[in-house]
Amino acid sequence: MTPFGITQPGRILFGRGQAAKASALIRAFGSRGLVVHGANPARAAWLVEALGPETLALPCAGEPTLSDLEAALSLARGHRPDWVAAIGGGAALDLGKALAALIPALGGAMDHLEVVGKGLPLTADPLPFIAIPTTAGTGAEVTKNAVIAADGRKVSLRDDRMVARLAIVDPALTDGCPKAVTLASGLDAVTQVIEPYVSIKATPYTDALSRPAIATGMDALMRLMQGEDAAARDRMAWVSLCGGLALANSGLGAVHGFAGVIGGMTGAAHGAICGALLGPVLSANREAATGTDRARLDEVCATLASALGSTAAEAPAALQAWAWAEGLSGLVALGVTEDRHAEIVEAAKGASSMKGNPVTLPDATLRSILERA
DSSP states (O other), X not given: OOOOOOOOOSEEEESTTGGGGHHHHHHTTOSOEEEEEOSOXXXXXXXXXXHOTTEEEEEOOSSOBHHHHHHHHHHHHHHOOSXXXXXXXXXXXXXXXXXXXXXXXXXXXXXXXXXXXXXXXXXXXXXOEEEEESSSSOOGGGOSEEEEEETTEEEEEEXXXXXXXXXXXXXXXXXXXXXXXXXXXXXXXXXXXXXXXXXXXXOHHHHHHHHHHHHHHHHHHHHHHHSOOHHHHHHHHHHHHHHHHHHHHHOXXXXXXXXXXXXXXXXXXXXXHHHHHHHHHHHHHHHHOOHHHXXXXXXXXXXXXXXXXXXXXXXHHHHHHHHHHTTOOOTXXXXXXXXXXXXXXXHHHTOGGGGGSSSOOOHHHHHHHHHHO
């Protein structure tokens, strides 16, 4: 067996009601803190109030940009927090994670951002970071990177020390999430258990997490498209957590290789981009793969086919048709015009996620994926 390591938070709490423990557990890291929340401060008010008057609350209205990060960093350093907590979707968690990493650092964000910056290691240990997701999709509560939009790209601030000290995954916080958000984030979660399973960097640990979660994720997501269902919310939150742990330890693939580039160019929601790409990428990979890689892709397609009522060969197209029928947009509606396909392909080939794809896809195939998505 090839040696491998495991990177994950020091403590993970999962299940309904676990969020009630948040304030007491967070205060153990110190009395003075910072809470990053989503666009609606009311959804985080219970936590901010429970943490007391020495808590500074900062909003994250959308996927964080470099200017958002720098402005928040200036305020956060002035507050001198003992810890950083983030409650919200993947965007809020990414901003909180980045702030926890950069507040103690000697320099600024550009010293440490990949691709657009110097990509230097952190100069100091991050502040304790506590993650409380309110959507089921990104898995950002257990990953070691923060995604920031800069210079028309989605790039990462990345360090093993950025993993949360504590992740609290309470599916009740996702109850009532709008259908469109549930669909996009759910497809992201499904993608993030498929790509680590077929990745060339897969390990026995990531296989154990991702393989059974593929069927669970599709079943839960299809149920949630029919109506609100607490049990399905629980399963979706579990799949999202499994995906985050898997991708943090085995990487992703072409869906995310494209998604980072497209998200930076268009500002479209990450989950919607992944949902649009998943079917076409699965089809392209299955056509090109051989041996063990092909066997894994066949297994994934068979799992999807069972949920969708199709054959394994038809599963990628059936998944795409189902997502469109539920209201997911294609790439054109998300702002991807044909004249930018060559530019997207060239940028995506250099993306870190593309390195985990089970096969190296030629430019013509990569362009065909964009056309089909």
